[in-house]
Amino acid sequence: MTDLHPLRERAASLDAADPLAALRAEFVLDPDVVAYLDGNSLGRLPVRTQERLATFVRDEWGGRLIRGWSEGWVDLPVVVGDEVGVLVGATAGQTVVADSTSVCLAKALHAAVSLVPGRDRLVVSTADFPTDRYLARRVAEGRGLELMEVDDVAAAIDDRTAVALVSHVDYRTGALLDLPGLTAQVHAAGAVVVWDLCHSAGVVPIDLDAAGVDLAVGCTYKYLNGGPGSPAFLYAASRHHARLEQPLPGWWSADDLFAMADEYRPAPGIRRMLTGTPPVAGLLAVQQGVSLATEAGVPAARAKSEALTAFCIEVLDELGLEVVTPRDPAQRGSHVTVRLHDARAVAERLTDRGVVPDFREPDLLRLGLAPLTTSFGELLDGLTVLAEVLDQVGPVG
Ligand SMILES: Cc1ncc(COP(=O)(O)O)c(C=O)c1O
The missing domain is CATH 3.90.1150.10 (Aspartate Aminotransferase, domain 1)
Known part of the structure; x- marks a missing residue:
C-alpha cells in the first residue's frame, strides 16, 4: 500500500x-x-447559523408573527440577493434569492428566450447537470426552439442561437469554463447566455457585471453553506429588466405586492423574477453562510x-x-x-x-x-x- x-x-x-x-x-x-x-x-x-435561526424562531417568528414581514422579511430576497451579488460581481438590484435552482433556471431560461426574438436554437451541454438539460428541453419545446444538446457549446454557437445555457464548473469532472470569453462569444453571435454557477459561486472569482452576463443562477447550499434546500440565487443584468418576461408571475413579482391588483403589472426591477412567498428561515441561513464567504x-x-x-x-x-x-x-x-x-x-x-x-x-x-x-x-x-x-x-x- x-x-x-x-x-x-x-x-x-x-x-x-x-x-x-x-x-x-x-x-x-x-x-x-x-x-x-x-x-x-x-x-x-456555520455556528452563527445555529444562533441566527434559534433567535429567528424564538424572537421573530415566535415574537413578531405576521408583523415580521413589514419589519424586514419582505425585503430579504433582494437584500440577501445583493449580498450574494457581492460574491459574483453583481452590483445591487440585479440578484434575488428565492426558490430552488431548478425553478430559478426555468424562469431565467424563459426570460432569456424572450430577449432574443427571431432566433430558433437553444444550446446546452450534454455534460450539464440533469435539471439543466431537462429544463432546456422543456423550454425549447414550449417556446418552439430547436434544442442543441452538444459536447462543445462554444463550437455550436452561431447566428441561429437564441440562448446558450452553460455550467461554469462541470459537476462531474470539475472542469472550469472561461466565463468572460464564452459570454463575449455568445454576444458576438447576437445571442444571450445563462450561466449555472452552482459549483463556482463563492470559490471562483466571478464578475458578472464586467463580463456583461445576461442571466445566471446558482445554489447556496454548496460553497455558500446555506443549508439543505436553501433557496437559490438568480441574477439578471439591469439592462434587461424592462424586457424580462418570466413564466411564473406571482404577487411577489408584481409592481405593488400588497395592492392585490386585478391586473398584473411586473415590478420594474429584479423583483419581477420572484413568484411567491419566500422561505424566510432559508434566506436567513443563506445570509449567514454568505457572510462567512464574504469575510474570507x-x-x-x-x-x-x-x-x-x-x-x-x-x-x-x-x-x-x-x-x-x-x-x-x-x-x-x-x-x-x-x-x-x-x-x-x-x-x-x-x-x-x-x-x-x-x-x-x-x-x-x-x-x-x-x-x-x-x-x-x-x-x-x-x-x-x-x-x-x-x-x-x-x-x-
Ligand atoms: C450544477 C447544478 N445545477 C443545478 C442543480 C439543481 O439545483 P436545485 O436542486 O437547487 O434545483 C444542481 C444541484 O446540485 C447542480 O449541481
Missing part, C-alpha cells in the same frame, strides 16, 4: 500557512467525521481551493488513480474527480469509515474541497483512508 505518511509534514505546514485556517472554527465540525469531502454538495453548518473573500478562497485541489491531485497520482479533473488549476473548480470501476463500493466504504465523498454514476468518485472548511490535514486523512479502502477492495481501474 502507498505510504502517505511522508506527506503529513507538508499538510501540516500548508495548514500552518493557511490564512483561512481560523475560519474552520466558525463551522460545526462533527468529531465522528474523519474528512468531509462533500462540501460541493452540501456545505458545513473570493480571491483567498480561490487561492486555497487551488492549493487544496493541487495537493489532492498529487496524492491521487501517488495512489495511481485516474484523475479526470483538469491538471491546470486555471481550468478547474474546487472538486477533484477520479474514475474507479467500483466507485460506488469505494464511496460506501469511505462513508462507513467517516470519510464523506460523492459518487456520481457510473464510475466517478468526487471529492469536494471547500476552502473555508477543508484543511489540508483533513484532506490527507481522508485520502489515507481511501488508500486503505482501495487496498481492501483490490485492483481498481
Whole structure:
C-alpha cells in the first residue's frame, strides 16, 4: 500500500500557512467525521447559523408573527440577493434569492428566450447537470426552439442561437469554463447566455457585471453553506429588466405586492423574477453562510481551493488513480474527480469509515474541497483512508 505518511509534514505546514485556517472554527465540525469531502454538495453548518435561526424562531417568528414581514422579511430576497451579488460581481438590484435552482433556471431560461426574438436554437451541454438539460428541453419545446444538446457549446454557437445555457464548473469532472470569453462569444453571435454557477459561486472569482452576463443562477447550499434546500440565487443584468418576461408571475413579482391588483403589472426591477412567498428561515441561513464567504473573500478562497485541489491531485497520482479533473488549476473548480470501476463500493466504504465523498454514476468518485472548511490535514486523512479502502477492495481501474 502507498505510504502517505511522508506527506503529513507538508499538510501540516500548508495548514500552518493557511490564512483561512481560523475560519474552520466558525463551522460545526462533527468529531465522528474523519474528512468531509462533500462540501460541493452540501456545505458545513456555520455556528452563527445555529444562533441566527434559534433567535429567528424564538424572537421573530415566535415574537413578531405576521408583523415580521413589514419589519424586514419582505425585503430579504433582494437584500440577501445583493449580498450574494457581492460574491459574483453583481452590483445591487440585479440578484434575488428565492426558490430552488431548478425553478430559478426555468424562469431565467424563459426570460432569456424572450430577449432574443427571431432566433430558433437553444444550446446546452450534454455534460450539464440533469435539471439543466431537462429544463432546456422543456423550454425549447414550449417556446418552439430547436434544442442543441452538444459536447462543445462554444463550437455550436452561431447566428441561429437564441440562448446558450452553460455550467461554469462541470459537476462531474470539475472542469472550469472561461466565463468572460464564452459570454463575449455568445454576444458576438447576437445571442444571450445563462450561466449555472452552482459549483463556482463563492470559490471562483466571478464578475458578472464586467463580463456583461445576461442571466445566471446558482445554489447556496454548496460553497455558500446555506443549508439543505436553501433557496437559490438568480441574477439578471439591469439592462434587461424592462424586457424580462418570466413564466411564473406571482404577487411577489408584481409592481405593488400588497395592492392585490386585478391586473398584473411586473415590478420594474429584479423583483419581477420572484413568484411567491419566500422561505424566510432559508434566506436567513443563506445570509449567514454568505457572510462567512464574504469575510474570507473570493480571491483567498480561490487561492486555497487551488492549493487544496493541487495537493489532492498529487496524492491521487501517488495512489495511481485516474484523475479526470483538469491538471491546470486555471481550468478547474474546487472538486477533484477520479474514475474507479467500483466507485460506488469505494464511496460506501469511505462513508462507513467517516470519510464523506460523492459518487456520481457510473464510475466517478468526487471529492469536494471547500476552502473555508477543508484543511489540508483533513484532506490527507481522508485520502489515507481511501488508500486503505482501495487496498481492501483490490485492483481498481
Ligand atoms: C450544477 C447544478 N445545477 C443545478 C442543480 C439543481 O439545483 P436545485 O436542486 O437547487 O434545483 C444542481 C444541484 O446540485 C447542480 O449541481
